[in-house]
Amino acid sequence: MKRFFLTLLLLIAPLGASALDSPQERLGDPALEQRAEHLGAQLRCLVCQNESIEDSSAGLARDLRRIVREQVKAGRSDQQIMDWMTQRYGNFIRLKPVFDLQTALLWCMPVLALLIGLGAAWRIWKSPRTEIKALSDDEKKRLKTLLSKE
Amino acid sequence: MALTRRHLLTALPVIGTAALGVGFWEMLKGMKSGHFDPHAVDTPIIGRDLPDFPALEGLTDLGEGFSSETLRAQTKPVLVNFMASWCVPCVLEMPFLKTVSSEATIWGIVYKDKAERAAAFIQRNGAPYQRIGQDPQGTAAIEWGVTGVPESFLVMPGGKIVWHGSAALDKDTFLYTIRPMLNQFKEKAG
Numbered sequence: 001m002k003r004f005f006l007t008l009l010l011l012i013a014p015l016g017a018s019a020l021d022s023p024q025e026r027l028g029d030p031a032l033e034q035r036a037e038h039l040g041a042q043l044r045c046l047v048c049q050n051e052s053i054e055d056s057s058a059g060l061a062r063d064l065r066r067i068v069r070e071q072v073k074a075g076r077s078d079q080q081i082m083d084w085m086t087q088r089y090g091n092f093i094r095l096k097p098v099f100d101l102q103t104a105l106l107w108c109m110p111v112l113a114l115l116i117g118l119g120a121a122w123r124i125w126k127s128p129r130t131e132i133k134a135l136s137d138d139e140k141k142r143l144k145t146l147l148s149k150e
Numbered sequence: 151m152a153l154t155r156r157h158l159l160t161a162l163p164v165i166g167t168a169a170l171g172v173g174f175w176e177m178l179k180g181m182k183s184g185h186f187d188p189h190a191v192d193t194p195i196i197g198r199d200l201p202d203f204p205a206l207e208g209l210t211d212l213g214e215g216f217s218s219e220t221l222r223a224q225t226k227p228v229l230v231n232f233m234a235s236w237c238v239p240c241v242l243e244m245p246f247l248k249t250v251s252s253e254a255t256i257w258g259i260v261y262k263d264k265a266e267r268a269a270a271f272i273q274r275n276g277a278p279y280q281r282i283g284q285d286p287q288g289t290a291a292i293e294w295g296v297t298g299v300p301e302s303f304l305v306m307p308g309g310k311i312v313w314h315g316s317a318a319l320d321k322d323t324f325l326y327t328i329r330p331m332l333n334q335f336k337e338k339a340g
Binding site (some may be wrong): 041046059060063064067086087088089090091092 | 192193194195201262269287288289292294295297298
């Protein structure tokens with residue numbers, strides 16, 4: 001049992017950790033470190049492309065992490081740091097795309113899809129229902145003969 | 151046969167799948183011919199002035215170092231090439247760079263490499279660079295928006311960056327993209 005818990009602990013423990021290659025990368029002040037991690041999580045590692053620089057252990061990601069921490073320590077604002085990054089690497093470095101002409105369709109899609117869906121539902125609700133009439137005497141007779149044939 | 155709603159509904163997924171197929175086929179074709187690169191990162195630096203970077207130390211006997219001021223002060227276009235001896239595409243690119251060096255000025259920036267290794271590598275490959283700057287920490291590269299080596303930039307006199315390539319320089323790129331730019335400059339300069 002003890003062994004089981006130990007295994008479990010070892011499996012769970014790394015989940016909370018970021019990819020910082022060494023603890024020395026961390027900033028001494030937890031508040032600043034948290035800000036740096038938050039910023040890093042929004043920046044794409046341009047080597048692996050689907051990871052943030054906080055999650056990646058690529059050399060460039062490490063360099064960019066260091067720069068983020070240096071700038072956070074120097075008292076630059078989040079906006080200033082993001083601008084510094086996009087000035088060099090373009091909007092692609094943002095994992096969350098900014099809203100502009102190129103991304104307008106992307107950002108508006110959920111609302112558009114909802115509107116299209118509502119429109120379709122509205123049309124179906126509003127379409128005239130075909131009422132089912134009771135069978136006439138002739139039809140009843142025909143049904144009876146059809147059923148009795150079985 | 152009248153076109154019913156049922157026909158339309160059956161056709162929709164078929165058309166959708168066909169459209170996807172054509173799209174993927176186009177992408178694959180583009181990847182093969184080099185017109186489409188899914189890993190391409192757009193370069194905000196094109197059309198802008200080159201970034202300020204600290205003076206880079208040169209390599210003994212192979213080339214003087216340089217700073218952004220030196221680069222801006224040039225009177226001819228300069229092809230700036232980020233490279234390292236540990237990078238495989240850089241090895242493949244070297245013979246072609248040597249050929250290009252007879253008609254264009256090439257300056258090298260050694261990215262995250264040891265001086266002696268870079269020197270041996272450049273020597274071995276015919277030393278195509280007129281000047282070489284060392285960027286051992288990769289800090290200058292970040293100023294240029296470089297994501298890996300090899301990458302090349304064409305810098306006009308005054309410091310405007312007019313072209314960027316994020317792969318090994320090949321013959322087609324040089325003949326159809328860079329050479330026309332060089333010729334255009336020559337014509338303007340008279």
